Amino acid sequence: MATTTVPTTCQPIQTQLQGLQQQLDALENEVGDGAGPEHAAARQIQSLHLRIAFEQTQLEACIAKNGGGSLPVGAIVRDTGDNTVYLIGENVRHAFPDMHTLAIQYPHPSIVAVSAQSLSDFPIGDPIPQVRRFIADTGNTNLGANHWMHTVMGLEFATGSVVGRTRVATETWFGGFHGGVLVTLLDSDSLAVGGGRYDFHQQWGVDGTKIGQNVRYGDWHFSVDLADVPKICSIEIFQSWNSDNVLQKIKDWESTLLPIAQLFVRTPNLPAATTPAKPDTAPTKPPLPKLEAPETNNS
DSSP: OTTSOOOGGGHHHHHHHHHHHHHHHHHHHHHTTOOOTTSHHHHHHHHHHHHHHHHHHHHHHHHHHHHTOOOOTTOEEEETTTOOEEEEETTEEEEOSOHHHHHHHSSSOOOEEEOTTTTTTSOBOOOOOOOOEEEEEOOOEEEETTEEEEEEEEEETTTOEEEEEEEEEEOOSSOOEEEEEEEEEEOTTSOBGGGGTTOEEEEEEEOOTTTSOOEEEEEEEEEOOTTTGGGOOEEEEEEEESHHHHHHHHHHHHHTTOOOGGGSEEOOOSGGGGSOOOOOOOTTSOOOOOOOOOOOOOO
């Protein structure tokens, strides 16, 4: 691909790909080998690797469209005739039922527009299953000093209901702490949906193991207007120790649109993300129980 001339119409995808690679290089240099699977940066690195692989496929699809080549497997394309968006498979194409399902499964896709004639070699196969519920799971995260937090949340697309559970725990004998969670719903431009009015913040305190309650579960919920639900493309969950000061600073940074991605756990929005990953657990303590968002009647 490095020796291939990139058509002008494909250069925006190439630019985005280069930007993602620069983000990845900077983050890997900053973190080094010290980030375990519980580290927020490690999850962001994994997400960047996935996005780079996806954008590489999209660039290949764009070049193929302009050069008359075959569309690669895994490409996301839009039929310029009826605007249907398809996932290209092995000699087949699969339609996305709606743009929300596309946005949840593929973060910020660079969709390649192709003609119906270009798609004629790919008969229509089974549609992509519609995503009805999204689960975000931070995994059990060590905040330092043997203080731990773990948040799981679910969003029901049919109702706009968001329910979550946060586990705050410490393994120290006498050192308690207050842990806070901040949840932000983002659109395709990584801006807060509803102007930030759905931002959720709450905190809980725990004591050392020798002096009181060292584990606490906080259950919480809020609702999103149905008109705003289709705008949600990703969710950011920030967990902090001594949360009042830190979370206020985060909100200040948000208001000035400074980059804060390295501080957040951003959900990768891939198909596997609809099922919570197996969490890393704190020593001697059970993991957070799987969150079950309320079932809805979609009939």
